[in-house]
Amino acid sequence: MTEFNPELIRALANGDAQALEQIKSYPLTVRMALGTAVDQLRRDENIVPMSGGGFSLYEQKPSSYMDTEAVGKALAERNKKLREAEELKEKIREEHLLKVAKQQATRARLGLRYDR
Known part of the structure; x- marks a missing residue:
């Protein structure tokens, strides 16, 4: 140095x-x-x-001007997308569980064992 x-x-x-x-x-x-x-x-x-x-x-360096309304809107949009993705994931999970339950019920009616 x-x-x-x-x-x-x-x-x-x-x-x-x-x-x-x-x-x-x-x-x-x-x-x-x-x-x-x-x-x-x-x-x-x-x-x-x-x-x-x-x-x-x-x-x-000091930060530049930031539009708080635009930041708020961007965060709200991001939260909305995250919420929608979570709802879709939950819906898919519920549909899968319902499908598995129906398969198990059908196999039980036929007297078959349930094997994964």
């Missing part, structure tokens, strides 16, 4: 906004390497960043 400026790593670990702005233009691989160095320093020295928006290897 490339040696980074220890002052930069310490500033990032402490949540310095200027240091964060400085590294935003770095390539992804360099930012990832810096992130591991920052996380290692935080673990070694038990550093908790002063600002909530400090730099982290596990930092995620």
